[in-house]
């Protein structure tokens with residue numbers, strides 16, 4: 440015999456949403472278990488089952504906000520430094536500016552004008568870089 444389906448009344452729904460989806464909307468138990476989040480286009484849902492009364496329902500999610508992806512503070516590179524073969528250190532705000540300066544010096548000097556290249560993150564942590572002549576800097 441098929442299990443009798445309990446009606447999810449408006450009142451039960453409202454109570455469930457007020458509780459933040461933490462208690463079974465049928466019996467009020469907090470022994471509920473969610474399955475995988477399913478996403479189809481702009482609709483996201485999750486099947487939830489009550490371990491006490493064995494009812495199942497779907498939580499339906501809506502996009503509520505958007506935020507830029509912020510890198511962790513220690514991953515943010517604050518400055519680039521290039522020490523030339525004379526021992527002079529030059530500071531650059533971006534990798535592009537540092538690479539352009541290195542390439543300009545290279546074109547002028549005709550040989551590797553760079554002694555050391557490094558960058559510092561927001562915490563002042565120093566990361567040594569190797570110059571590759573495809574004009575990018577890579578950690579070494």
Ligand SMILES: [Zn+2]
Nearest residue numbers: 463466489492
């Ligand atoms: Zn229940």
